[in-house]
Amino acid sequence: MGKSRRTAAIDIGTTKVACVVAETDSAKKTTIVGYGTAPPAGFKQGVVVDLDKATESMGSAVSLAEEMAGGKVKTYRTFVGINGDHIKHLSGIGAVPVRKPAKGIGTRDLEDVIKQAQTIRLPNDEQILHVIPTQFIVDGQKGVRKPLELFGVRLEVEALLIIGAVTAIENIHRVLERLDIKNRFLVLQSLACSFAVCSEDDKEMGCALVDLGGVTDFCICREGEIRFTKVLGVGANNITKDVAIGLRTTFSQAEKVKREHGVAMASMVKKDEAVKIDDASGRGTKQVSRRLLASVIEPRMEEILNLVNSEIHNSGMAEGLSAGVILTGGGSMLEGVDVLAEQVLGMPVKIGRPDRLAGPKEVINNPAFATAVGLIHYGIEGRYFYEMPPAGAWERFCEEVKGWFS
Ligand SMILES: Nc1ncnc2c1ncn2[C@@H]1O[C@H](COP(=O)(O)OP(=O)(O)OP(=O)(O)O)[C@@H](O)[C@H]1O
Ligand SMILES: [Mg+2]
Incomplete structure (x- = not known):
């Protein structure tokens, strides 16, 4: 062993x-x-x-x-x-002569070209977190994924640089x-x-990964690699705040009722369903309509998904997402969120579990x-x-x- x-x-x-x-x-x-x-x-x-x-x-x-x-x-x-x-992304390019073309491209050539892709002028308060090669180019041949040991005299790289605040x-x-x-x-x-949560196929065919956490972050993968990333200011936490205000209860009670009884679309709930919650004073309980709960959740969830939709279109990559959208993060456990997301985004949606x-x-x-x-x-x-x-x-x-x- x-x-x-x-x-x-x-x-x-x-x-x-x-x-x-x-x-x-x-x-x-x-x-x-x-x-x-x-x-x-x-x-x-x-x-x-x-x-x-x-x-x-x-x-x-x-x-x-x-x-x-x-x-x-x-x-x-x-x-x-x-x-x-504070996270943002830029593109970087690098080009180097291959040290020993007859032996093929070596790890030092790769290191050199990746180092070169990072030589961009950044403000003093920013630094590079990741350099993600999107493609290598060997003697003008584009689309190379693994250049190691290939014959060539000139190695170029196009990379996505992920930048963060120092x-x-x-x-x-x-x-x-x-x-x-x-x-x-x-x-x-x-x-x-x-x-x-994204399979190799999802990344290859193109997918948008939407992490519905406290805030929403989102990235686009295409041709096997991450190509775009963005953090949106709103997320599932805002839904809880809306529920607390809408149902006049505490944040923690709103969180509980959202997890246990929340639904993304009011039309999915029967008219007469009721749920019990503590009132804001914490001294008593009251019954509220589950449809009312859903009608508080729906517009906020719709707003989040609309923001995601605009970002997908702003990225210029909406056309290439054959694998559709993958929803994950705690907020993706909200009942019916996949149905609402399909309506808003107009793409197939699945829930991503880390399984x-x-x-x-x-x-x-x-x-x-x-x-x-x-x-x-x-x-x-x-x-x-x-x-x-x-x-x-x-x-x-x-x-x-x-x-x-x-
Ligand atoms: N069963 C559920 N139904 C609906 N919402 C849920 C459920 N479980 C968790 N959530 C929501 O998911 C959110 C938290 O998700 P998650 O744990 O992925 O966030 P996080 O990783 O802490 O935040 P972020 O990734 O945005 O920094 C909370 O708003 C919570 O209410
Ligand atoms: Mg998270």
């Missing part, structure tokens, strides 16, 4: 911090062996606003996962999801440093998420864990993505690149 290897993931969501530990055995089967969640105190929309509280909340999600997994996260490679409205990135590193998690990689959440690994059903059947499980997939399979290493670890990164292509 060979050795098994563990990988950890930490997803800093707007409604929860989640930690997942996975174990890959010698037969390359990966199983989730631990998980934990905690409220995201100290984070505001994924960005650290209070270092002590952020460390405490991430620490408690990590401790719960460690307890279940029977091991320490700091001893595993840890992939940490990053998000926020402060936001650095502060997440501070929290991880305090938790002594050193072997860490920051990964864009939607990129990670696409690994858990490609083995593990407890609370995780693998749960779209709210799509990003955390995606981070694990990214960690164990993300071979063609060039994540930026922690500061000063360029050499380690180069070693990794060699491993990916060997």
